[in-house]
Amino acid sequence: MMEGEQSQLSLQGGGLMEEFYRINWLKARARRDRWKEEVSLVRHEMLWTCLWFEYHKDMWEKRALQSTEPGKEAYAKKQMGLWNDFAKKARLMFQGKQVDCI
Numbered sequence: 001m002m003e004g005e006q007s008q009l010s011l012q013g014g015g016l017m018e019e020f021y022r023i024n025w026l027k028a029r030a031r032r033d034r035w036k037e038e039v040s041l042v043r044h045e046m047l048w049t050c051l052w053f054e055y056h057k058d059m060w061e062k063r064a065l066q067s068t069e070p071g072k073e074a075y076a077k078k079q080m081g082l083w084n085d086f087a088k089k090a091r092l093m094f095q096g097k098q099v100d101c102i
Contacts, residue, residue, distance in 0.1 A: 046094040053087035 064076035
C-alpha cells in the first residue's frame, strides 16, 4: 500500500471529521490570539495618546512661562489650553478601557 493510499484510508475511517474540527479549532485559536494582541495594542495606544497630549500641554506651558512678549505668551497659553482639552477628552473617552499604568 502506498503512503497516499494509507492516509486516504485513515481519513475515510472517520478521521476526516476529526481532522476538519482540529483544523478549524486551530484557526479559531489563532484568530483569538490575534484579537487578544490587537486589544492589548489598542489599549496601549490609548495610553500613549493621553501621554502625548499631556506632553504637548506641558511643552506649551513651559513656553508660556518663558515667554517675554505678551503675544507669544497668549499664543502659548492658547495652545496649552488646546492640548489640555485634547488630554481631558481622551481620558474621558478612554476611561476604563486603557491600560492602567498612570
